[in-house]
Amino acid sequence: MREKIYYITTPIYYANAPLHIGHAYSTVAADTAKRWQALKGRETFMLTGMDEHGEKIYRSAEKSGVKPEEWVDRGAAAAKELWSFMNISYDGFVRTTDNFHKKAVEEVFKKLLAQGDIYSADYQGPYCVSCETFFTEQQVKDANGNCPDCGKKINEIKAESALFFRLSSYGEKLLNFYKANPDFLKPSELANKTIDTVTRGLKDLCVTREKVTWGISVPGDPSKTIYVWFDALVNYLSGAGFPHDMERFGKLWPADCHIVGKEIYYFHTVIFPALLMALDLPLPKKVYGHGWWTLKNDKMSKSTGNIVTPYEVCKHFEPDILRFFFLREMPFGADGAFSIDRIEERYAADLANPLGNLFKRTEVMLSKYFGGKTPSDGSFDAEIFKKQTEALQKFSSFMDELQFHSALNALWELVDAANRFIEEKKPWVLFKEKSPRLNDVMLTLEGCLEFITGILSPFMPVKCAEMASHIAAEIKLPEPGAFRKGQVIPGGEILFPALDIIRSGETQNSD
Numbered sequence: 001m002r003e004k005i006y007y008i009t010t011p012i013y014y015a016n017a018p019l020h021i022g023h024a025y026s027t028v029a030a031d032t033a034k035r036w037q038a039l040k041g042r043e044t045f046m047l048t049g050m051d052e053h054g055e056k057i058y059r060s061a062e063k064s065g066v067k068p069e070e071w072v073d074r075g076a077a078a079a080k081e082l083w084s085f086m087n088i089s090y091d092g093f094v095r096t097t098d099n100f101h102k103k104a105v106e107e108v109f110k111k112l113l114a115q116g117d118i119y120s121a122d123y124q125g126p127y128c129v130s131c132e133t134f135f136t137e138q139q140v141k142d143a144n145g146n147c148p149d150c151g152k153k154i155n156e157i158k159a160e161s162a163l164f165f166r167l168s169s170y171g172e173k174l175l176n177f178y179k180a181n182p183d184f185l186k187p188s189e190l191a192n193k194t195i196d197t198v199t200r201g202l203k204d205l206c207v208t209r210e211k212v213t214w215g216i217s218v219p220g221d222p223s224k225t226i227y228v229w230f231d232a233l234v235n236y237l238s239g240a241g242f243p244h245d246m247e248r249f250g251k252l253w254p255a256d257c258h259i260v261g262k263e264i265y266y267f268h269t270v271i272f273p274a275l276l277m278a279l280d281l282p283l284p285k286k287v288y289g290h291g292w293w294t295l296k297n298d299k300m301s302k303s304t305g306n307i308v309t310p311y312e313v314c315k316h317f318e319p320d321i322l323r324f325f326f327l328r329e330m331p332f333g334a335d336g337a338f339s340i341d342r343i344e345e346r347y348a349a350d351l352a353n354p355l356g357n358l359f360k361r362t363e364v365m366l367s368k369y370f371g372g373k374t375p376s377d378g379s380f381d382a383e384i385f386k387k388q389t390e391a392l393q394k395f396s397s398f399m400d401e402l403q404f405h406s407a408l409n410a411l412w413e414l415v416d417a418a419n420r421f422i423e424e425k426k427p428w429v430l431f432k433e434k435s436p437r438l439n440d441v442m443l444t445l446e447g448c449l450e451f452i453t454g455i456l457s458p459f460m461p462v463k464c465a466e467m468a469s470h471i472a473a474e475i476k477l478p479e480p481g482a483f484r485k486g487q488v489i490p491g492g493e494i495l496f497p498a499l500d501i502i503r504s505g506e507t508q509n510s511d
């Protein structure tokens with residue numbers, strides 16, 4: 001039987017302000033995970049999109065003097081432009097204003113209403129527009145009268161005959177599911193919080209808003225719109241074909257992984273699974289909550305205005321360098337401080353020096369000793385074969401667990417070993433001595449370049465294509481010990497120029 005299509009998603013982003021490093025981080029992570037699965041030969045599907053309804057978006061459009069339709073069109077166009085800039089290869093893009101999505105939300109809503117999972121009652125309680133979240137009086141009291149998530153001033157809302165989803169009746173089932181599926185809540189630090197929250201007991205969730213016109217109307221009651229999170233979560237279904245293309249949906253669902261920031265983990269690990277249970281649909285295999293990029297010790301966030309965009313960073317670096325930095329700098333799940341200085345340090349320590357030099361030295365030596373070809377005879381070094389085998393095995397299992405940072409550590413053990421191999425074997429001495437061992441050394445080194453280029457490609461797809469062209473290789477999942485005899489090595493421009501060279505280029509360009 002064919003393996004199910006690997007289906008991975010990002011959050012759908014609010015269309016109320018420019019997307020920044022934080023949003024790019026989630027999207028790059030999903031894209032890298034997808035590319036890794038594809039490299040292994042699996043069919044893949046990555047979904048992203050825009051969350052376009054609700055009071056927050058409506059207000060920001062109003063403030064800018066633009067109709068909400070036009071406002072969200074601009075947001076979606078800007079997101080697509082950013083994803084193309086960041087070399088993201090998504091397969092589906094849902095906008096919650098898309099008709100097919102609206103229909104899916106209506107269908108889900110009607111079904112839950114008909115089966116009694118949604119019921120009517122009065123609502124009064126605190127609501128944060130910035131987070132589009134309902135809170136309890138106690139949560140707000142504990143946060144000194146402010147929003148427990150973003151700290152902003154919070155308002156009380158009141159609605160007669162609002163509609164509620166019976167979230168409270170799914171607590172037990174959710175706990176059983178978490179227990180039976182230990183891979184679902186990742187990483188484990190976040191899992192415990194979710195389990196605690198559900199164990200303490202869930203309250204039913206208000207799923208309608210009054211007086212918020214920019215949204216999907218409640219079927220049969222146009223005076224209300226559907227709560228924006230209910231609307232948004234359904235994107236993972238509608239984007240996979242539910243219910244308009246059930247054949248495609250059957251090939252994609254359940255999702256293999258939802259990647260989300262930790263602040264929206266609850267929505268994805270409690271509310272969404274409960275909705276799926278109510279719909280009698282299988283639950284996703286994994287929800288991975290990652291940490292935050294901070295700036296001056298605060299979460300980078302458009303609502304507080306302390307943001308950096310990928311465009312600003314990429315004035316100095318190619319987008320692939322930023323992609324690499326995102327996943328190399330901190331474990332996926334932890335928080336990290338964002339700064340250009342740190343990118344520069346990483347660039348020098350991981351790319352320009354060990355990797356860039358490995359390419360350059362190997363290319364120069366092949367050109368000098370063999371006229372720009374790999375030797376026509378020789379064998380692969382046994383020690384390096386062992387190192388490649390280890391690197392591939394560790395890299396693969398870390399990547400399957402979305403431990404990008406550890407996967408790169410494992411790969412860099414090989415990069416370092418290859419550089420040490422040059423120092424130890426001293427090919428320049430072997431050349432002088434006309435030693436036949438020079439062939440083995442050079443074939444092994446070229447094999448390492450090919451190995452690294454293939455395996456690194458999910459992280460830096462464009463840069464690795466450039467690396468591949470240097471050695472006239474194909475990008476593929478590497479095999480330990482593989483090498484090519486008599487292969488022309490064209491070389492090319494320096495792959496990772498030193499920072500002072502990049503800077504002097506910038507000065508020249510700006511003159």
Ligand code: MSP
Pocket residue numbers: 010011012013014015021022023025026051232233235259260261262263264291292293294299300301
């Ligand atoms: N629209 C909701 C998500 C609905 S999903 C069904 C939303 N949108 S958002 O525009 O606010 O994007 C939030 C997501 O962006 C986070 O979950 C995270 O993936 C990413 N990030 C935003 N700021 C971030 C950081 N400072 N650091 C890392 N990622 C963060 O919430």
